Ligand SMILES: O=P(O)(O)OC[C@H]1O[C@](O)(COP(=O)(O)O)[C@@H](O)[C@@H]1O
């Protein structure tokens with residue numbers, strides 16, 4: 340394919356034939372986030388040479404062990420974004436508090452991010468990524484960052500795998516841009532990503548089987564029963580333990596991803612964080628034609644109570660998410 344079929348990110352975002360005209364300030368913010376992701380990809384790639392492998396020796400606000408790269412990625416993301424004129428605040432997985440960059444005004448942007456997702460995979464050289472979500476301040480909601488996912492104006496992630504790919508939605512479909520390491524450009528290589536409604540592949544950490552609710556246990560049991568079970572077909576299973584990699588696979592070839600709340604994590608609300616993991620991935624899933632649910636409700640309608648809030652996550656192929664919702668309703 341020639342370059343003319345692979346427009347660079349800026350050209351794509353400012354294309355006058357797009358269904359929606361994006362605010363130039365939002366375009367510049369998205370391009371700055373792409374710069375941050377490119378920088379983080381380089382840290383991930385060269386970590387062993389730079390003494391950046393292994394644990395940082397501390398824990399984040401969620402009590403989780405921080406890797407050196409979690410801290411470096413967070414600093415890099417915040418540093419690169421700190422000069423964006425209309426960016427009012429950053430909410431990061433790795434920071435206890437909200438980082439205010441300016442006096443917030445109507446129309447300013449808020450960025451929520453997980454600087455390095457799946458960081459337990461770094462030392463074994465598996466794919467990791469950065470997840471982000473962008474909302475805009477409405478009139479009168481000065482200093483309000485607790486917005487439900489339906490208010491996102493953009494969501495995306497970068498996956499640092501064999502190649503670096505930035506996947507984005509601004510509310511009209513989902514597109515993927517691969518980073519050409521020779522020029523540093525992100526170019527459109529995965530146009531109009533869609534999640535097929537039907538799938539025979541699921542992703543869940545099965546080691547938590549004993550903690551699961553009946554709805555999840557019944558669903559997985561039925562998948563595992565194969566051709567002679569109630570689903571009348573064989574299911575495949577994949578689990579990377581890096582949400583970015585697991586969701587990316589679903590965007591490329593379908594599937595359903597589950598990190599449900601269970602008897603072991605329910606007191607915390609689940610495992611994955613609402614504002615910078617669940618919401619952006621839920622918007623991407625829906626924009627790609629899939630669904631995203633807690634099992635009982637649509638993730639994007641969840642009203643956050645705190646900025647590090649956790650939530651149950653089930654997303655991907657619509658038929659499977661709908662089935663899981665039915666099982667949860669039956670369970671009551
Ligand atoms: O180790 P587990 O329980 O399978 O959890 C894996 C999940 O945790 C996460 O790694 C959490 O993200 P962080 O690495 O950003 O904390 C997800 O990417 C992944 O889906």
Ligand SMILES: [Mg+2]
Pocket residue numbers: 453455456457582616
């Ligand atoms: Mg994460």
Ligand SMILES: [Mg+2]
Pocket residue numbers: 409432453454455456457458
């Ligand atoms: Mg993380």
